[in-house]
Amino acid sequence: MKIAVDAMGGDYAPKVVVDGAIQAKKAYGVDIILVGQKDAIERELVRYKKDSSGIEILDALEVIKMNESAATSVRKKRHSSIVLGIDLLKQKKADGFISAGNTGAVVCAATLSLGLLPGIERPGISILVPTLQGVGFIIDVGANIDAKPIHLLQYAIMADSYLRNILNIDNPRIGLLNIGEEESKGTDFLKQTYQLLENADFNFIGNAEAKDMFSGKCDAVVCDGFVGNISLKVMESAIEVIIGFLRREFKRSFLAKLGLLFIRPSLMRFKKSLDYSEYGGAPLLGIDGVVIIGHGRSDAKAIKNAIRVAKQEVELKVNEKIVDRVRQLKTKYEENK
Template identity: 45%
Template sequence: MKIAVDAMGGDHAPAEIIKGSIRAANKFTEITIILVGSREKIMECIPGTGLPPNMEIVEAGEMIEMDEHPAAAVRNKKDSSIVVGTRLVHEGKAGAIVGAGSTGAQMAAALFGLGRIKGISRPGIATIIPTLHRGKLLVDVGANPDAKPENLLQFAMMASIYSELVLGIEKPRVALLNIGSEEGKGNELVKEAYELLKKSSLNFVGNIEGRDIPAGNADVIVCDAFVGNIVLKTMEGLASSFAKLLKEKLTANALRKAGALLVKPGLKEFAQDLDYSQYGGAPLLGVNGTSIICHGSSDETAIFHAIRVAKECIERGIIEKIAMEVEKFGQINHDKT
């Protein structure tokens, strides 16, 4: 098994990308990690011990900047690290691509280079969010801000498969993110999507409001990318602000500092549960190949876990299972109509 990693994409590339990749290579010795990017810049970040034996470098002389138009950049920069890495997946030389650069560029590279799974009209980005009852899946968080009802249905179906196979959740509860829990609430998009989900073979539990997400009342939360991205960034901001405020209050004086030492193990676990880097990257569900999209600010830990997620997707045949289930899903719902 080989996993390609875009060494040049991300706020902390290539140093943190390489650190996370080396950590993954040392942990998962059964896989080979391919660093894609400028060999010269990559080698500058390699420790004195050198690359682990299960790591390779594939040269890519260009990189796509965050402010470039994604589709145009992918078309014009054929030798960019994300395009070359995605091409390795298309050619069967790698089983997955992991990237922390421009989300739009990685999506465009996947759509142009890998294509969509037959029957899927648009891919969706699914990410794990922390809740009171383990991590749950939110989809779409960045691919389609102008989604159609049938897109939301397909997102729900693919995320449900992912939740079952990768997260180990039997019959995942699927909910539609809305402004109210009652049927008939929301704009035309969610009202039409509600009807499609209700008629589907999914374990659809109805609408869910934003305040219910942290409680873990659903295993898969479905929405368009405009809403999903706002929800995701708001949760990340709240978690970061809450952690800073908690630290400030617990260290305000000597007595509180002494008390903080007693609860330090619990606080450490709490912080870890809220840390996005522990969940790895977000799979781009619906493209005909495994593409894991990471946060732009991903550090060593985030990249390590993103590679772990890519490994699990390959091992469990997520792409093949989604393709099979799309065909079966379509037939079941065709028979219902």
């Protein structure tokens, strides 16, 4: 198996990407193609003289920066690590692609070049988050910020398939993110989505509130990419706000000061567990190919984990299973009509 990795993606590239790739190669026995500026990659690889067998380099002259417009950069920078990395999938020269670079550009390049799975109209970024019961699955956290109800139905189907096949959850409970539990709540968009989900043949448990993204009440929460992205970022910033607030509280109490000292490592671990890189990146589901998005702040471990998840997705044939499930539900739906 060969996994292509965007060596230029993320805040600490190419160093941590090279480190993570070497670690993954050893741990999981996969071959790696590092896509990026050859000189820069080679300078990092020098540190691993003996270990760099099974690591190829594909020279990419251009780099798409974090704040560049997705569509424009993908169109103009044909020799960027993101565009060339996705091309490797298209040409069947790699089985999966990982990038911690510009998320919009990865989504755009993957959609344009690889296309979507049959029955899926928009890709969705899915993440695993810690909940009070274990882990929860959220889709979409930022691929599709102008979603239609049918896209959320497709996200739900992909969530259902992913949870059954990868996380081995029987009959996963799927909720729709809304501002209240009652069916009548929310925008027209959400009311229409509710109807679609209710009539579909999976375990839809109704509206989920913001707290249910982390409560464990559902196994998966579906939402449009804008709200999903904002929610995730509010949760991420909560830790900093709370630590900042606790610092001000110190004037009141020495015990509180001591307390923060003791729990700070745990708080940081929680924050890290929100960082989807910890779970090995965020699968971009719906694409006809295995594409994993890493967080911009990915470290070597995050890159290594993302490679593990890509390998798993290939081995467990996630995409085939999504397509099967879409077909199965479609047949049932047509029989019922």
